[in-house]
Amino acid sequence: MLYPISTDSRVVMDLNGVWKFMIDNEVDVNQPLPTGESMAVPASFNDQAVSAEIRQHCGYVWYEKEFTVAKALFNERLVLRFGSATHEAWVYVNGKFVVHHKGGFTPFEAEINEFLVSGANRLTIRVSNLLDHTTLPVGNYSEKKDENGKIIRKVDENFDFFNYAGLHRPVKIYSTPLNYIDDIVIVPNVDLAAKKADVQVSVKTGGHFDEVRVTILDEQGNTVAQATGTEINAAIENVHLWQPLNAYLYTAKVEGLKNGEVEDVYQEQFGARKVEVKNGKFLINGESFYFKGFGKHEDTFVHGRGLDEAYNVHDIKLMKTMGANSFRTSHYPYSEEMMRLCDQEGIVVIDETPAVGLFASFTFDLSILEKGGEIEDGTWTKLRTTEAHQQVIRELIDRDKNHACVVMWSIANEPASYSKGSYEYFAPLFALARELDPQKRPCTFVNIMLATPKVDKCTDLVDVIALNRYYGWYVQTGDLKTAEEKTRQELLEWQEMYPDKPIMYTEYGADTVAGFHSAFGEPFSEEYQEDYYRMNSKVFDEIPNFVGEQLWNFADFQTKYGIMRVQGNKKGIFTRAREPKMVVRYLSKRWNEIPNLGYKK
Numbered sequence: 001m002l003y004p005i006s007t008d009s010r011v012v013m014d015l016n017g018v019w020k021f022m023i024d025n026e027v028d029v030n031q032p033l034p035t036g037e038s039m040a041v042p043a044s045f046n047d048q049a050v051s052a053e054i055r056q057h058c059g060y061v062w063y064e065k066e067f068t069v070a071k072a073l074f075n076e077r078l079v080l081r082f083g084s085a086t087h088e089a090w091v092y093v094n095g096k097f098v099v100h101h102k103g104g105f106t107p108f109e110a111e112i113n114e115f116l117v118s119g120a121n122r123l124t125i126r127v128s129n130l131l132d133h134t135t136l137p138v139g140n141y142s143e144k145k146d147e148n149g150k151i152i153r154k155v156d157e158n159f160d161f162f163n164y165a166g167l168h169r170p171v172k173i174y175s176t177p178l179n180y181i182d183d184i185v186i187v188p189n190v191d192l193a194a195k196k197a198d199v200q201v202s203v204k205t206g207g208h209f210d211e212v213r214v215t216i217l218d219e220q221g222n223t224v225a226q227a228t229g230t231e232i233n234a235a236i237e238n239v240h241l242w243q244p245l246n247a248y249l250y251t252a253k254v255e256g257l258k259n260g261e262v263e264d265v266y267q268e269q270f271g272a273r274k275v276e277v278k279n280g281k282f283l284i285n286g287e288s289f290y291f292k293g294f295g296k297h298e299d300t301f302v303h304g305r306g307l308d309e310a311y312n313v314h315d316i317k318l319m320k321t322m323g324a325n326s327f328r329t330s331h332y333p334y335s336e337e338m339m340r341l342c343d344q345e346g347i348v349v350i351d352e353t354p355a356v357g358l359f360a361s362f363t364f365d366l367s368i369l370e371k372g373g374e375i376e377d378g379t380w381t382k383l384r385t386t387e388a389h390q391q392v393i394r395e396l397i398d399r400d401k402n403h404a405c406v407v408m409w410s411i412a413n414e415p416a417s418y419s420k421g422s423y424e425y426f427a428p429l430f431a432l433a434r435e436l437d438p439q440k441r442p443c444t445f446v447n448i449m450l451a452t453p454k455v456d457k458c459t460d461l462v463d464v465i466a467l468n469r470y471y472g473w474y475v476q477t478g479d480l481k482t483a484e485e486k487t488r489q490e491l492l493e494w495q496e497m498y499p500d501k502p503i504m505y506t507e508y509g510a511d512t513v514a515g516f517h518s519a520f521g522e523p524f525s526e527e528y529q530e531d532y533y534r535m536n537s538k539v540f541d542e543i544p545n546f547v548g549e550q551l552w553n554f555a556d557f558q559t560k561y562g563i564m565r566v567q568g569n570k571k572g573i574f575t576r577a578r579e580p581k582m583v584v585r586y587l588s589k590r591w592n593e594i595p596n597l598g599y600k601k
């Protein structure tokens with residue numbers, strides 16, 4: 001799916017701003033929304049209104065905005081597009097139903113010409129933030145009736161982040177001519193030895209063109225190749241590679257022509273780079289890459305999970321200052337704007353689906369593993385997420401397939417991969433992702449602490465072993481010596497079992513209250529956080545196939561209420577306001593000394 005941009009043939013109208021808002025179930029969509037409440041878009045609704053009722057609301061909310069389309073555009077194809085609506089949306093224009101979409105982190109769109117009138121139009125959206133055992137993320141849903149018979153809904157999140165919701169990403173109307181470029185697929189096959197890239201470009205069109213022309217431009221705007229057709233191959237000689245932290249982007253300018261005239265034009269940027277997994281190494285452009293970075297969240301004050309481009313730019317600057325080179329979009333696809341920024345900044349991204357909470361019972365109690373026999377916690381009979389999972393893999397790959405920054409897909413975070421039925425659940429999903437990705441990137445899922453080498457059933461499916469481990473925090477709390485032994489022992493075990501698969505940490509961390517210090521290095525102190533990271537770094541450097549450290553978490557973030565959380569999760573190495581905790585100095589030094597390429601040859 002193409003990102004909406006304005007070109008010589010396309011206009012983009014932004015519907016961001018202040019909308020009308022209300023929480024309720026019953027609304028007559030033929031009438032203006034009966035509310036005086038304001039809500040900014042894009043953003044979560046939760047923290048904007050100073051109201052516990054709105055913040056904690058579970059169920060349906062309504063948004064409405066008036067807009068006018070200039071007469072000059074009425075003969076064009078007009079598409080209403082949502083960057084995301086979390087988690088499910090029903091869209092009406094002038095009271096008429098236009099489109100429905102389920103899944104809170106991927107874009108959707110619909111042509112709206114037939115619904116429009118000249119003058120003011122009314123755009124009304126019903127959004128649900130409900131999650132259950134069929135959705136991703138997974139929620140535990142329940143409902144009851146109050147004394148007046150009103151249904152009270154409740155979602156108990158099966159995951160550790162606040163269930164922010166609403167219109168999180170930009171709402172736009174864009175125009176195209178009636179004959180239009182619908183999608184572009186770019187596969188740059190890089191021949192490193194010949195310093196050449198063979199770029200395959202496939203163009204999908206709507207309507208009809210006499211000819212499609214593809215021009216490849218370099219960063220200076222010089223034409224480096226040109227061809228005609230909807231399936232073309234363009235050779236780039238002396239190719240300029242897209243490298244981690246040293247991005248270079250080519251542009252594929254695609255033109256649809258009729259009677260010798262260009263009717264539609266779209267420009268898609270791409271990077272020429274080669275990603276491979278070989279002999280226990282993760283190679284980018286033929287050199288072993290070492291991941292240094294983070295698990296993150298889209299999470300900021302007041303905006304909640306809403307797009308905040310200033311924070312995106314700031315976060316990437318902070319990462320770069322620290323010598324980091326990568327992050328994982330834990331635990332859902334991030335905004336398209338962030339993905340475009342990462343392409344541009346040379347930040348390497350592990351792109352994750354919203355498949356989080358795929359376990360029936362959560363525990364860090366490793367003793368259940370000692371019981372022996374096959375583990376069956378009921379996850380794969382209780383959850384019915386297959387359909388949602390297939391849909392989101394399709395939508396994510398469709399959206400992000402051309403991004404140079406994306407080097408690997410993460411199919412899920414911490415599923416019950418130790419439990420009976422997990423392999424049968426995941427094998428077809430991995431096959432689907434591999435089939436759909438035109439660039440055939442590596443795939444992984446992020447392994448939960450319980451799923452040790454002895455009990456995990458799904459590691460055969462992955463290209464890279466991605467581990468979330470909390471030795472020294474959730475287990476061996478405060479005992480870094482034993483934690484170090486456990487860390488080393490487990491990593492060596494993985495390496496021995498799968499000598500050809502690279503291993504990385506996608507999470508490790510310790511809750512740390514900024515400003516809390518301890519002469520004894522007690523847990524929760526800034527000293528303990530630093531000691532914890534030093535211990536882990538030491539072990540990482542001993543393991544030849546260990547190819548990356550992405551810590552948990554970039555910044556403190558909001559979660560649901562719980563006795564383990566004080567105003568959210570405090571594992572950030574930055575506070576939620578992006579103030580550094582003490583450990584940032586240590587990690588900056590370490591990461592600035594570790595080269596991005598060729599650290600472990």
Ligand code: GCB
Pocket residue numbers: 159160161331413414468507552569571
């Ligand atoms: C995990 C989860 C992450 C949590 C983290 C924690 O394993 O993947 O969502 O926030 O642990 O801090 O407990």
